[in-house]
Amino acid sequence: MAGARIPPIEERSISIEERPGGVQAACFLAMGCPCEILVASKDAAVALHWAQAGVAEAWRIERKFSRYRADSAVAACNASAGQAVVIDAETERLLDYAAHCHELSGGLFDITSGVLRGAWHFDGSDRLPSATAVEQLRARIGFSRLVRTRGTLTVPAGMEIDLGGIAKEYAVDRALEAMAALDQTPPAFLVNFGGDLRASGPLPAAPWKVGVEAPARGPVPALVLELGRGALATSGDTHRYLLREGKRYGHILDPRTGWPVENAPHSVTVAAATCIEAGTLSTIALLHGAAAESFLEELGVTYWCLR
Amino acid sequence: MQIDAPAVAGRSRMIPRLRLFAVVGAALLLGACGLVGVKPWERDLMAKPEMLLDAAPIDSAMDDHVYFSKEAASGGKGFGGGGCGCN
């Protein structure tokens, strides 16, 4: 998405289109990806009424946590040059969650690893970074070096945090809650931000039918999953890469080495009760590379791997 | 010797080509009669591995497979290692 001009939130619109099975989809752009909120309704105006609360949440989270926005909380932390920054309860809860993920994954999941994008440009070329460049950036990674007290966060000079790995899934859960809070008996909805989604409950006549994108990225899905209630998140590794001497370097980087994870599956789709759980499990599984499936099996997670 | 090279492929007639091959064939027959060739001590350059007519058999095999799958002509150079259903 780098290079494409993304309109500011104020200039964006929501469009409604019909989907099979008596569903309306409210489509819009948020957090750098195509988003949609599906509502079980035959009426476009009714669907828009419900979806607006979810869209507002998505844009609120984008304003607050996007590292591309100078006015976001994340940008403030990253620009603090080693000074403590006051953070609110929501940001604090997200950081606590990131800390749990860091532990659960044995250090693989690290929100300070975003600096590596300075060396790695996944444009399909064969330009690999030099080992020195990678090492210099790796010296600036380490979740445990963030200093946290109640209500504050200190990002040491030279380091940065990037919530891109969890903000989307968090936004899905928040959007769903916001929509459900509008009324006692809401219709069924499904919130899908960039491929990570969650359904509040099944459609009146059937479960939701969710396609898992095929490796060829065509319109025909590799699998169709039936979803009643709960979340599905997919992490994948073949659309952005570098190719050198016949070896493909995927874009999922291991923060411990600074280099791409080897033998990661094409994609991992995880089912969980909330989208943020599903999202972090699928990302951590992918970071395990060849051991992705065994990691998920050990944790007793419901998943689908495409290799 | 005059060699007719066809100006536009696919639209030339058989006859100019037969003439080309007749000329080549005659030259080669001359060779067979011992009028063309080299003495044993003149084989230094010929002995180099890169002077073998099929010095890169893997490249040839890969290319043959690609062109067999994408074009209507095949072979003519020799026998490959089994057929392929790609055409």
Added chain:
Amino acid sequence: MQLKPRARRQQLALAALALFGGSAAQAQSDLPATEGNQPAVIDTGFLWYQESNNRITDAEVIVSAHQPLGGDTAWNGRLTIDAVCGGSPIGALPSKSSQSFVTPTATSLNPPVVVTQTTTSASGGGGGLGVNLCTNPVQNQKYIVAPGQLPIDQSFHDQRIALSGGYEAPIGTQSKFSAGAALSHELDFFSTSINGLLSRDFNNRNTTLAAGLNLEADKISPVGGTPVPLSPYGAFEKGGNRNKNLQDALLGVTQVVTRRWITQANVSYEHSSGYQTDPYKIVTQVDALGNDAAGMYLYESRPQTRNRLALFWDNKYAFDNDVLQASYRRTQDSWGVHTDTFEMHYRLSLGDYGYFEPHAREYRQSAADFFRFFLFQTAAQPAYVSADPRLAAFTGQTFGLKYGLALGKDGEFDVRAERYTQRGAGPANPPPGLQGLDLYPGMQAYLLQVGLRFTF
């Protein structure tokens, strides 16, 4: 420098075997200066082939071995593994309206439709050539082709494993024979073949004559069954397996012309009989104005026999350090396809730093007699028809560069990259309904190959 008799005989015997490329002839990386044990050679390569626009992706691995057994005899073997998938044109033409087709395993034009309301996928996108790792193929699906797009079946996939081997031995002091066999197995195709060749040297080994024969038997088992040729696309009456047999005969002459120039000419004739049709390809039918009615497609049909004559002339010229190779091939067959291929390689030696080898190939092909871009519904149905773009008239240009480097005394590493483009044109005067559509989009592909060779 005078070559010892054994080495000289080897050189030209190898040149004769080179007439038969592939499994029979193996190059040695280092001709021995003294008599003694001949080295065994293992030659490997890995190829990545990628077409643009979501078309075919292919990965192939070849491992070859050649082992001398003493007394000028040797055996050789080769293993090939190949996986291919991606989009393959089905022969139907682009249309001004949207078209729908089904993948080969479908048994009706309306297979249970995959209804989804949404898709879960990894985020991110762009970059690269749309690489497809050939996993998880799609079956029994309907797919929609947008107006103006060439209909392409994205469910195409195949894996192939092929094994071949041969044995060569001298007969007396002037002649040599070799014999080999090969097996190849794919999802929808199984092939077995045997080959033999005899060669004899003349004229102080300046001239070699060779004659060979190759016999092949193929079994075709199309995915989803074999359609009845010329039947309507929606009929779905499909039959079982089919067979095809091929016989090839080859006659060749290799001649050392001067100290620097070696030339080879060979003539080959191939007769094939049996099932030659492509079971997955269809032909669009249009009305007099060129508009297609929805669903008016026929399965293609090709003749049961095909005879092909090929003339091939190859040359290598040695400069002091560099080598120029130039060849020309002409083929003509009973389907009306005439082709010309001009090819050239120039090996530029960099001494201890290896070599560069640029490569260019120009290919021209005339259309098969029964090739049609489309059929008029009201015209009489021809006995044979195919819209397979590979039987159309087109030209192909390849440009490539190879780099090779010796690894010590016993090995060589090489890498090559090529680009292959096919260009052609649609029908000269398309009816109004087909005007403005790109009926022959052509094709562009990139190849990247790495290889390693070792002698023991």
